[in-house]
Amino acid sequence: MNLLQIRKPSTSFALPFKHRTVGKRVLITNTEGNFLLLQPDEFRAFAEGSIGRESELYKRLAERNFVRGAENQERMVERIQARKSFLSYGPNLHIIVVTLRCNETCVYCHASRANMDAVHTDLTKELAEKTVDKILATTNPNVTIEFQGGEPLVNFGVVKHIIEYALEANKKVGKQLEFTMVSNLSLMDDEKLEYLVKNKVQICTSIDGPEHIHDKQRKLPQASAHQKATYWIKRINQEYERIGLDPTLYHVEALLTTTREALPQWKAIVDTYVSLGCKALFLRPVDPFGFADKTGHRIEYPRKEYMHFYTSAVEYMLELNKQGVQILERFAAIFLTKILGGEDPNFLDIRNPCGAGIGQIAYNYDGKVFTCDEGRMLHEMGDSTFLIGDVETTSYRDLMGHETVRALAIASNLEAQPDCVNCTYQPYCGVCPVHNHKSQGTIFGRMRESTLCAVHKGIQDFLFEKLGEGDPATLETFKKWTTVRDRTHFLQSCAV
Amino acid sequence: MPVTFDGIPGDLVEVELDRGAMSLQVDETLYPLEAVYAAAYVFIDRCYVFLDKPSEGRIRVTLSGKKAKLEGDLARETVGEFANELLSCAWRAQIARDSRATIESVTARALSGARGAPSLDELEAFDFSEEAFDDPLGIAMSWEEKYAKKKKEGAAPAEEPAKADGGAAK
Numbered sequence: 207m208n209l210l211q212i213r214k215p216s217t218s219f220a221l222p223f224k225h226r227t228v229g230k231r232v233l234i235t236n237t238e239g240n241f242l243l244l245q246p247d248e249f250r251a252f253a254e255g256s257i258g259r260e261s262e263l264y265k266r267l268a269e270r271n272f273v274r275g276a277e278n279q280e281r282m283v284e285r286i287q288a289r290k291s292f293l294s295y296g297p298n299l300h301i302i303v304v305t306l307r308c309n310e311t312c313v314y315c316h317a318s319r320a321n322m323d324a325v326h327t328d329l330t331k332e333l334a335e336k337t338v339d340k341i342l343a344t345t346n347p348n349v350t351i352e353f354q355g356g357e358p359l360v361n362f363g364v365v366k367h368i369i370e371y372a373l374e375a376n377k378k379v380g381k382q383l384e385f386t387m388v389s390n391l392s393l394m395d396d397e398k399l400e401y402l403v404k405n406k407v408q409i410c411t412s413i414d415g416p417e418h419i420h421d422k423q424r425k426l427p428q429a430s431a432h433q434k435a436t437y438w439i440k441r442i443n444q445e446y447e448r449i450g451l452d453p454t455l456y457h458v459e460a461l462l463t464t465t466r467e468a469l470p471q472w473k474a475i476v477d478t479y480v481s482l483g484c485k486a487l488f489l490r491p492v493d494p495f496g497f498a499d500k501t502g503h504r505i506e507y508p509r510k511e512y513m514h515f516y517t518s519a520v521e522y523m524l525e526l527n528k529q530g531v532q533i534l535e536r537f538a539a540i541f542l543t544k545i546l547g548g549e550d551p552n553f554l555d556i557r558n559p560c561g562a563g564i565g566q567i568a569y570n571y572d573g574k575v576f577t578c579d580e581g582r583m584l585h586e587m588g589d590s591t592f593l594i595g596d597v598e599t600t601s602y603r604d605l606m607g608h609e610t611v612r613a614l615a616i617a618s619n620l621e622a623q624p625d626c627v628n629c630t631y632q633p634y635c636g637v638c639p640v641h642n643h644k645s646q647g648t649i650f651g652r653m654r655e656s657t658l659c660a661v662h663k664g665i666q667d668f669l670f671e672k673l674g675e676g677d678p679a680t681l682e683t684f685k686k687w688t689t690v691r692d693r694t695h696f697l698q699s700c701a702v
Numbered sequence: 703m704p705v706t707f708d709g710i711p712g713d714l715v716e717v718e719l720d721r722g723a724m725s726l727q728v729d730e731t732l733y734p735l736e737a738v739y740a741a742a743y744v745f746i747d748r749c750y751v752f753l754d755k756p757s758e759g760r761i762r763v764t765l766s767g768k769k770a771k772l773e774g775d776l777a778r779e780t781v782g783e784f785a786n787e788l789l790s791c792a793w794r795a796q797i798a799r800d801s802r803a804t805i806e807s808v809t810a811r812a813l814s815g816a817r818g819a820p821s822l823d824e825l826e827a828f829d830f831s832e833e834a835f836d837d838p839l840g841i842a843m844s845w846e847e848k849y850a851k852k853k854k855e856g857a858a859p860a861e862e863p864a865k866a867d868g869g870a871a872k
């Protein structure tokens with residue numbers, strides 16, 4: 207369907223909308239994020255303004271604020287406010303790199319790792335305290351401190367110190383505090399696990415699929431990285447159950463990095479996650495940060511091939527859900543929450559504007575502060591564009607007022623982006639200026655040539671096609687995927 | 703010796719293979735200068751970039767490879783990428799003007815939400831002295847103050863604002 211097929215477009219019937227052909231239907235969306243999937247003849251009537259006020263189509267359109275003169279301005283404002291509620295607060299995600307040292311070597315290493323003897327890349331207790339002081343100065347009432355590396359278990363003493371210092375310091379400011387740790391789990395032991403469970407630290411790991419793929423991509427000297435990780439996933443989940451937590455809500459989260467090798471293995475990857483008791487799978491493509499840049503020719507792939515991998519895996523997950531298996535795809539869940547739920551789940555990489563600085567901050571082992579973890583990784587590769595200060599010398603307000611933070615807030619505003627400004631998916635989408643900077647040399651980027659845009663557009667095309675097909679079981683699963691998982695156990699409130 | 707590329711207009715792009723550089727001519731009536739600057743800037747990590755004006759209404763952008771000479775596929779790719787970036791920058795400049803109000807309000811809201819109010823310590827450290835508010839045009843002054851001051855100095859009185867903007871007649 208194309209606008210040229212419209213005989214006499216009406217300029218007075220419709221409120222501003224964007225359209226795109228998805229499968230056999232025409233998708234229309236508006237600024238507040240309402241959508242409708244129309245049959246081609248319905249779309250023609252809509253564009254020509256030839257719809258009777260009594261018709262069912264008119265009601266559908268008017269209800270969603272697509273008809274001029276029938277708009278409900280109050281609802282429009284409420285919807286836009288709900289989608290942008292994150293703008294009122296500062297960063298809630300605070301990533302602390304407690305060391306660059308890592309005992310595994312990964313082909314795509316996101317973390318710009320250092321060898322185990324590079325002890326100078328360990329965060330000290332003194333800098334850790336200054337980092338926590340900076341974190342607790344955020345205007346956001348909710349604070350998540352995420353331990354990253356390298357491998358955070360390598361510098362576990364400082365992880366413990368941060369937790370204890372933050373809990374104590376938080377007594378004065380009363381934030382809703384959460385701790386998470388991203389670990390390959392190979393250095394976990396009973397003592398560390400006991401401490402992490404007792405202190406309510408959420409644990410997240412990487413699983414790249416079945417053992418042969420995982421171990422090829424993530425090398426652990428003299429052992430199988432996959433066996434170590436899966437052993438501890440099961441142990442941690444058992445521990446959660448032992449202390450009375452509901453296993454459907456509380457379990458280890460795992461992340462996948464999709465390399466070329468993984469593309470034909472979509473079924474085996476989903477099966478691996480299900481067998482480990484994971485309820486979510488995040489089918490992330492490789493990104494251009496860390497080692498991935500150097501090894502790109504071996505692990506990269508055209509995004510068309512990725513989309514084939516993605517849709518095959520998600521179709522399979524939908525089938526499993528029909529059979530009663532609970533497993534969701536994270537990208538789909540993020541987009542569906544915005545599409546069906548009308549709210550922004552505040553996933554910082556797919557947000558408008560993105561979370562760089564104003565939603566997340568990354569603190570390096572040496573006290574340097576970055577707009578985000580991707581910016582921190584680029585610094586490790588020799589590009590310090592996204593460095594905004596130092597925990598010792600820069601005040602919190604100066605970090606937030608930094609010109610780079612301002613530039614990124616503007617560059618990731620989809621109203622300022624060619625393509626995005628007219629894109630049907632604008633209400634639900636987000637761009638990453640750091641990705642643009644790395645892959646295209648400009649924080650604004652050219653979306654037509656962006657691999658990130660290709661993925662976002664491809665996934666949303668797929669989701670709207672599925673919505674258009676209207677299969678009740680799929681719709682039911684999609685609805686479930688938009689339900690926010692309860693994590694009350696991990697929240698550590700503190701009355702001031 | 704100048705050569706041309708398949709699919710790229712020869713009168714716009716000139717490539718000097720022996721110098722490892724190429725020049726692209728931009729029509730000033732199609733592309734604003736700000737877009738030419740923005741697009742040229744994107745290439746400074748890979749190329750040395752020179753701008754000049756060979757004739758009225760034309761801007762010439764010369765790109766010279768920093769590490770590898772620009773030739774063959776690399777040259778075609780670079781010039782093609784430059785043309786795409788130029789279009790992107792020109793359109794972005796237009797969009798930024800059209801959507802200015804939305805972009806500004808979202809950015810202002812995001813930054814003020816993130817920064818929060820200044821603390822008492824920060825307010826105390828703030829420089830409220832006269833110098834910080836150097837106001838040579840008298841913008842921060844009230845009309846009475848400015849008028850009285852100028853009168854005292856013997857300068858001609860400022861024009862009455864109501865008349866200047868064609869406002870209500872008395």
Ligand code: SF4
Binds near residue numbers: 625631636659
């Ligand atoms: S990133 Fe791509 S899919 Fe997303 S709004 Fe922009 S153009 Fe559309």
